Amino acid sequence: MACLERYAVDQIARTPKQIGDAIRRQRRNLGLNQTRVRDKTKLRQATISAVESGAPGTQLGTLCDILAALDLEFVIRPRTKAKPAEIEDIF
Amino acid sequence: MACLERYAVDQIARTPKQIGDAIRRQRRNLGLNQTRVRDKTKLRQATISAVESGAPGTQLGTLCDILAALDLEFVIRPRTKAKPAEIEDIF
């Protein structure tokens, strides 16, 4: 049950805003603009913008589509003591 | 940068259905019923039911409320090769 080290790219997100931030960061890491993500998904550029801004009404399907386009995934786990803003490796 | 081991409760989720499953699992682990989660949040029991069933239209705010009530959090990270169904320790 050993584990490999994880990178700083792992982001804890507990709010729509934190999720949006993580998405925006990854999009930029990949060197994409919102229009490019629009093409990879079937969403509008305006929708991508809203999600990255942390719109709480964002729908789960929409979110999953964007995550897929950015090659991201969720991990769901019990909350840690670490502050949500933590970006560093929390393991 | 060493890391502690993580438990099998960590769930990879890439779709609304997988997210719903993880939520249901945790709710049961905590010995709660949907009505109890309704009380902890300000959602209806019917809404909890829909989310656990994997409704793709579920809103992010709704989801975050439920995660908070169940003491769960998201981690967003680049996709791994592991199958989404993985429940075991994937590190």
Added chain:
DNA sequence: CATATAAATACGCTTTAGCGTATAGCCGCC
């Protein structure tokens, strides 16, 4: 079997996400 507890569905209502399309605001750069 009967009953109690839990989860899924139903109905009418209000609010809003995401859509297409278009434009306005920003910011860097020549």
Added chain:
DNA sequence: GGCGGCTATACGCTAAAGCGTATTTATATG
């Protein structure tokens, strides 16, 4: 200054989420 790429905003529209309330359909459990 002026231009081009990128993001935020706008408008009208349709579909649907979540609401309150209530009921039906499992799923135990005595």
